[in-house]
Amino acid sequence: AQKVTQAQTEISVVEKEDVTLDCVYETRDTTYYLFWYKQPPSGELVFLIRRNSFDEQNEISGRYSWNFQKSTSSFNFTITASQVVDSAVYFCALPSNTGKLIFGQGTTLQVKP
Amino acid sequence: NAGVTQTPKFQVLKTGQSMTLQCAQDMNHNSMYWYRQDPGMGLRLIYYSASEGTTDKGEVPNGYNVSRLNKREFSLRLESAAPSQTSVYFCASSEWGRNQPQHFGDGTRLSIL
Numbered sequence: 305a306q307k308v309t310q311a312q313t314e315i316s317v318v319e320k321e322d323v324t325l326d327c328v329y330e331t332r333d334t335t336y337y338l339f340w341y342k343q344p345p346s347g348e349l350v351f352l353i354r355r356n357s358f359d360e361q362n363e364i365s366g367r368y369s370w371n372f373q374k375s376t377s378s379f380n381f382t383i384t385a386s387q388v389v390d391s392a393v394y395f396c397a398l399p400s401n402t403g404k405l406i407f408g409q410g411t412t413l414q415v416k417p
Numbered sequence: 418n419a420g421v422t423q424t425p426k427f428q429v430l431k432t433g434q435s436m437t438l439q440c441a442q443d444m445n446h447n448s449m450y451w452y453r454q455d456p457g458m459g460l461r462l463i464y465y466s467a468s469e470g471t472t473d474k475g476e477v478p479n480g481y482n483v484s485r486l487n488k489r490e491f492s493l494r495l496e497s498a499a500p501s502q503t504s505v506y507f508c509a510s511s512e513w514g515r516n517q518p519q520h521f522g523d524g525t526r527l528s529i530l
Contacts (some may be wrong), residue, residue: 337516344469356516357482395459399515403448404462404475 305330308398310408317386325381325411327396333357333409336398338379339405340370344394355379386415419443423508428512430498430529438493438510438525440508446511446520451483453474453504454524460507466491467513496530 307330340352361368367384397405421442451463462475464483482494509519
């Protein structure tokens with residue numbers, strides 16, 4: 305069975321702190337993809353990044369970075385120097401072979417000024 | 418570029434009433450999806466349409482019907498609304514394939530009294 309677990313329900317940090325959001329996944333597939341989405345307080349779901357199982361290199365985009373490790377089935381997301389605008393719910397997702405996205409429960413990040 | 422447009426954004430229904438949620442995408446995507454988001458449950462797939470002319474059940478299809486009207490439009494119908502269907506509904510679209518990210522509309526907040 306495929307499953308995504310985001311064990312951190314809520315995280316609260318002070319602005320400029322670094323924060324890491326954890327994602328652990330389960331799949332029997334040898335080839336797969338993983339996504340991260342952001343849901344700000346306004347409610348829309350915004351696609352952030354896609355990674356495939358072939359590429360375990362860390363990826364950095366501005367203040368965001370992603371650490372993908374097949375050995376531990378983890379795809380963690382780090383925000384460096386967090387800002388209030390980063391406050392949102394963040395979802396990790398694993399596409400199934402039927403095309404649907406299997407979402408984790410989400411991690412609510414609150415960045416306080 | 419509008420992306421995925423959902424109407425209405427908010428709706429209040431009485432138990433037993435019927436309603437159709439509309440979704441249209443302008444990205445020429447083949448696949449479209451309907452999810453519901455409930456507190457503590459994450460996002461769950463209701464129905465999806467891999468391509469124009471096809472529809473399939475997701476995790477929680479009971480009480481819903483869908484119509485893929487054309488490549489752009491995918492509607493979700495509640496024939497006899499129940500309080501358990503109070504939720505936020507998201508429509509999404511993508512190219513077909515597990516590596517393709519889904520792009521979401523802004524959601525419809527539906528309350529059933």
